[in-house]
Amino acid sequence: MNPPVPSMASTDLAREWSIVHILSMWYRDHHRRLPWRETRDPYRIWVSETMLQQTRVETVIPYYHAFLERFPDVAALAASDEEAVLKCWQGLGYYSRARNLHRAARLVVERHGGRIPDDPRAFLALPGVGAYTAGAVMSIAFHRPIPAVDGNVLRVVARLENLCDPVDHPTVRRRIERLVEGWLQQAEPAVFTQALMELGAVVCTPRSPRCGACPVRSACRAHRAGTAEDLPKRAPKRPRRQKVVLALWCETGEGVVVEQRPADGLLGGMWQLPAHELDADALDAPSDAGRDAESGGAAEAAGPVRRALMDCLQRVFPGTACHAVRFVEVARERHVFTHLEWSVRLFRPEGMPAGARVDRTRFRVVCRDELGGLPWPRVYEKLISGALQMLI
Ligand code: SF4
Structure with a gap:
């Protein structure tokens, strides 16, 4: 009724x-x-x-x-x-x-x-x-x-x-x-x-x-x-912050180096590849562009991108002399959060000195078959799948 x-x-x-x-x-x-x-x-x-x-x-x-x-x-x-x-x-x-x-x-x-x-x-x-x-x-x-x-x-x-x-x-x-x-x-x-x-x-x-x-x-x-x-009316939105995330595909004889994000904050507790995050405007365009390797065409990091990747590499392999390493880009993705936009670029270090040791207190080494068992943000899932296709 x-x-x-x-x-x-x-x-x-x-x-x-x-x-x-x-x-x-x-x-x-x-x-x-x-x-x-x-x-x-x-x-x-x-x-x-x-x-x-x-x-x-x-x-x-x-x-x-x-x-x-x-x-x-x-x-x-x-x-x-x-x-x-x-x-x-x-x-x-x-x-x-x-x-x-x-x-x-x-x-x-x-x-x-x-x-x-x-x-x-x-x-x-x-x-x-x-x-x-x-x-x-x-x-x-x-x-x-x-x-x-x-x-x-x-x-x-x-x-x-x-x-x-x-x-x-x-x-x-x-x-x-x-x-x-x-x-x-x-x-x-x-x-x-x-x-x-x-x-x-x-x-x-x-x-x-x-x-x-x-x-x-x-x-x-x-x-x-x-x-x-x-309707409805809304206050004008502030533009999203633009970040560049430079990630490393470090593969040793035992597997791929991964790290867990801090428990609190963006994507807290999820797993990622070792990465360095920068404000997009901290990269100046000409030196960031990287250069094509003379013969192969794969982009190689230069300028501030190379320096940031080097810092990241030294965190993974502390105490290793890495100055001769080249960083070759293997995958790239964008991801949009509510207030933030990520441009994620994945690089593989080439020419690592033999015997470089991973800092196991901060990083985990996981064989390729076990990567899927960890919780990854979607953007890393895509990057890893791109990298695996390229690096078979
Ligand atoms: S409530 Fe929404 S859908 Fe319904 S008449 Fe009003 S404006 Fe139209």
Whole structure:
């Protein structure tokens, strides 16, 4: 049975009723069947919401299944080591999500007896749990009227309300959170939270919103004002920092030299080839260009690129006289992060002196067949596959 329509004495009330109840009814009838919508298990919902941050649904689905097969509950996740978790996350990006989820699972076991807390403050205290994830898990798994406001929801509400200020401004964001909170008080939280998300994903899309198919268009102020396509407004973005990463393919008789990135920070805990990172503008174009080897055509490092590679090589083989080594480029990739762009160039040192010893306190030597067992960032996966093809 449909909920009663409020007295039409207030058009605002009628409009709110329409947003809350028509949207909820639309969701019940039309939502996409997604694996995390088949469960009320807070752990599974938490995993899905973590994976879905900055990542498309189609990309997440196979990872979600594989992750839950490997770590079916909080206890299994808490008991695993970080490397296994990162391996399962490999290719999904934003690896701090995986590391935080793993740390948080351990705290859930230690502090909460393995039960995910249904108290938002306790849940928010876990690593990696921000206001959005807390709102999503609290409302979907525990039916608590706590808003989950991500980019999709900001867009939908900015249009419903015809808000023309930048939605990334804290006061506008807070206003949107308060509006959603008010709607949730009148709704079934699990349904309404997902209804807003679903509307943003399939109807009120960033470009060309399908207003003709929208269940709440009669309540939508941007639709009425003809501003839907222009909203939401955002503050201008700062350009991404450009970095050049110079990596080394050092292969000894025992295998390939690899290193683990520091636990915290970008791609923390993932593995990489020995590398040196530089600001792109620190390389001056003519000397950085390298020169083609006179006969073969493979680019050989020169200038600051050579100096940086030499520093890196000396870290790998401390105390070895490497001054006569040449660095020949074997692969190149670009990778774009949210605020940063990497241009990664992989070089192979040629002419290494015999008997050079790897610093085993900082690096690991892995035979080619075992490289695939480590968790690599996608950009290194591609580089290694390129290098292996070239260096067969
Ligand atoms: S009417 Fe158009 S702009 Fe308004 S909520 Fe629906 S799809 Fe979005």
